[in-house]
Amino acid sequence: MINDILNETDTKMDKSVESTREEFAAIRAGRANPSMFSKIVVDYYGSMTPLQQLASFTAPEARIILIAPYDIGAMANIEKAIRDSDLGVNPSNDGKLLRCVFPELTEERRKEYIKIAKAKAEDGRVAVRNLRRNAKQGLEKLEKDGEVGKDDVAGAEKRLDALTKKHTDAIDELLKHKEAELIEV
Numbered sequence: 758m759i760n761d762i763l764n765e766t767d768t769k770m771d772k773s774v775e776s777t778r779e780e781f782a783a784i785r786a787g788r789a790n791p792s793m794f795s796k797i798v799v800d801y802y803g804s805m806t807p808l809q810q811l812a813s814f815t816a817p818e819a820r821i822i823l824i825a826p827y828d829i830g831a832m833a834n835i836e837k838a839i840r841d842s843d844l845g846v847n848p849s850n851d852g853k854l855l856r857c858v859f860p861e862l863t864e865e866r867r868k869e870y871i872k873i874a875k876a877k878a879e880d881g882r883v884a885v886r887n888l889r890r891n892a893k894q895g896l897e898k899l900e901k902d903g904e905v906g907k908d909d910v911a912g913a914e915k916r917l918d919a920l921t922k923k924h925t926d927a928i929d930e931l932l933k934h935k936e937a938e939l940i941e942v
Contacts, residue, residue, distance in 0.1 A: 758899055759913045766892040766917065770885050770924040777881030777928050781935045784870050784877070788819045789859045799838040801831055811835060812855075824848070824855040862939075870939050878932040882925050889921045 782792040791814035798805045812826040812835060824839075826832050829852075836855055839848045848855040862870075893914060900910045 758904060759896065759909060762892050762895045762899075763913060763916055763920065766888050767920050769888050770920060773881055773884040773888065774924055774927045774931070776884070777877060778931055780877040780881075781874060781931055784874055784935065784939075789816055789822045789857070791816065791822065793844060794822070794824075794839070797838050797842050797844075799831065799834050801828075801834065808835060808838060820859045820861070822857045822859075824857065825853070826855070829853070867939050871936055874932060874935045874939065878928050881928045885921055885924045885928070889917060892917055 779792075779795065782790075783796050784793075791809075794808050794814065797808040799808050799811055800806075801811060808824075811828065811831055812824045815823045815825070817823060824835065826835055832850060832852075832855070836848050836850055839846065839855070839857065844857075844859075846857045846859055848857045896905075896910050896913050896917070899905045900907060
């Protein structure tokens, strides 16, 4: 019972860390990369579809992404979705490709991205702590129902705290790398 709760919590915490890693990938550093477009969804014939499923991406230069839609009919909607996103680019359309040229990062913009990264890291840590709280409630319920003893729950809570620390430290490490990446000119 206790191991089930801890294993399930560990798996969910891993997912929270992975989600935070994906959020960081969407924050632009010095180079433009296709993962920045992973959160963008496009109205494709009435259904909201991830942009990654509608086009291919190439990066011929460090600050340029070329987007080639599989369906030329979706070009206008893709262009609108990119323009409306928080990427801060205005794609140019040549009829076959969308060209997104990312401006050089200013010091001010870098600091803004660091603030965004810190907020996303905090969201990840909050998610891990919420999972810890839910698992602790599950352990307390087992004790209250008389299924396990007090000592077993105390030991499990120590293991739960170690899991929580491991995952919050992983998020902090991701944040440290992202900050270093953003500061680097």
